[in-house]
Amino acid sequence: MNQRSAVPTVKEFNTMSSDFHLQSILVIDDDLELTEMLSTYLSSMGYQVNVRNDGEEGLSEAVSGRHYDLILLDVMMPKMDGFDVLKKLRASHSTPVLMLTARGDDYDRILGLEMGADDYLPKPFNHRELVARIKAIVRRHNISSTGGAVEQDLHVNGIFLSPSSQLAKVDGVELTLTTTEFLILRLLMLNAAHRVTKEEISLKILGKPLQAFDRSIDMHVSNLRKKISVVALDEKIKTIRGVGYMLIAGSHQW
Amino acid sequence: MNQRSAVPTVKEFNTMSSDFHLQSILVIDDDLELTEMLSTYLSSMGYQVNVRNDGEEGLSEAVSGRHYDLILLDVMMPKMDGFDVLKKLRASHSTPVLMLTARGDDYDRILGLEMGADDYLPKPFNHRELVARIKAIVRRHNISSTGGAVEQDLHVNGIFLSPSSQLAKVDGVELTLTTTEFLILRLLMLNAAHRVTKEEISLKILGKPLQAFDRSIDMHVSNLRKKISVVALDEKIKTIRGVGYMLIAGSHQW
DNA sequence: AACGCACTGTAAAACTTCTGTAAAGGTGAT
């Protein structure tokens, strides 16, 4: 299988507001088993999940004032079906909606998209595809709100970073970094001389909370150091035991 | 969801006059996302686009005195719907009108055509169909307008692009590009040495948001590269995994 | 000093996601 972007949404648009929060999703579906499953799964993927088991409650939660990044909406439900919910919701909100429907036929789909759904997924669907679509939608939505803010280049301690061209240079030599490495380096540089916790890195860069025995950040930092060390003389990233990492600011900096 | 155009295929005017004038289009629709998209897309297709987000404003712009080659008019809008706009407009103007409507049912269609619309397109429509119909209508009216800015030629890293003549040369050799390939190359050149996301390409060139498993941009880029590689020695387009593409600026750049 | 223990560094394996591209499918233009 393949999908658009392995890169969690957060990656591309994490401006450095320090108040980071998980993406929140409202699931509206009367199938208890399914919602239970979705809830567990999406939570494990780092989303904040809320569930309502019928259309009315779903709608009232959706317009309650609480912010949702996305609504997963089932079409077939008792009392108020997905289309009704969508129609009423759209009267006041533009929250992205991903419609779920049992029937794979085009009619539902077209109708849903016309009414303002952002995408459509026929049941049964697999987890990966669901997440892929969620990411696509949220990313799309964030783009329009983020606009085209041009990011500033960064220079710290011999490291030069240009977000617009995704280019990193250390002591004049260009480095080839992956997007994740690039973003971690950027985060450290934005906080040069200040400690950055692993939790923070995980949330902001990987888009998910740090798990118990998760070593992936260590690996990214290790790889980053390895690449940097090829061209740099001195150490740039310091480990702060039990906490995280810190970018060493240049000595001529005070 | 596709019925043949009400408009007979136009054969009478198959050749456009070679002197260039931008066609201007007025879009009247309350769907902000859609109008944004249309605006970007139609502009990239070489139209001069103006947008109004409700019927009243749309009408007043339509009769303002400024010349439009075509009006794209949504049926369902708050305050004054598409039919009302059309009726009032026709009292004084004969500007061609292409109606957009959410439902594919015949009633709207008949009503619109009777009232003087030139064609009718059910939402959701694909951008190619839209452009096809716009061309058909405008051709039928065979109107040309002035007021287009002449686009600058571009030279980057051995690539030469002349929008006004839709000509591309690489290292002196002329390439035969399709319109889409041309526009993608142009966008990359306009952002030489800066990353351009697939989102952006999709939105600006294809006129639609990037969907989850959409590979068409990859294909266009692949084709573009293939054509370029026939005549160029070095790689011109760099892939930025998980993000998009970037045109490599000349090496003598720092 | 030596021990225990939780934390870190990192190579290598395992896995997942993304990209390139050929080929097939569609659509409007002619």
Place this chain on the structure above:
DNA sequence: ATCACCTTTACAGAAGTTTTACAGTGCGTT
């Protein structure tokens, strides 16, 4: 019908990420 072009599909291979495994390392306790 045929052409040109755009899109979708399918798959292989590339690139990136995470897990595993184990060898250190820092640091408080004995």
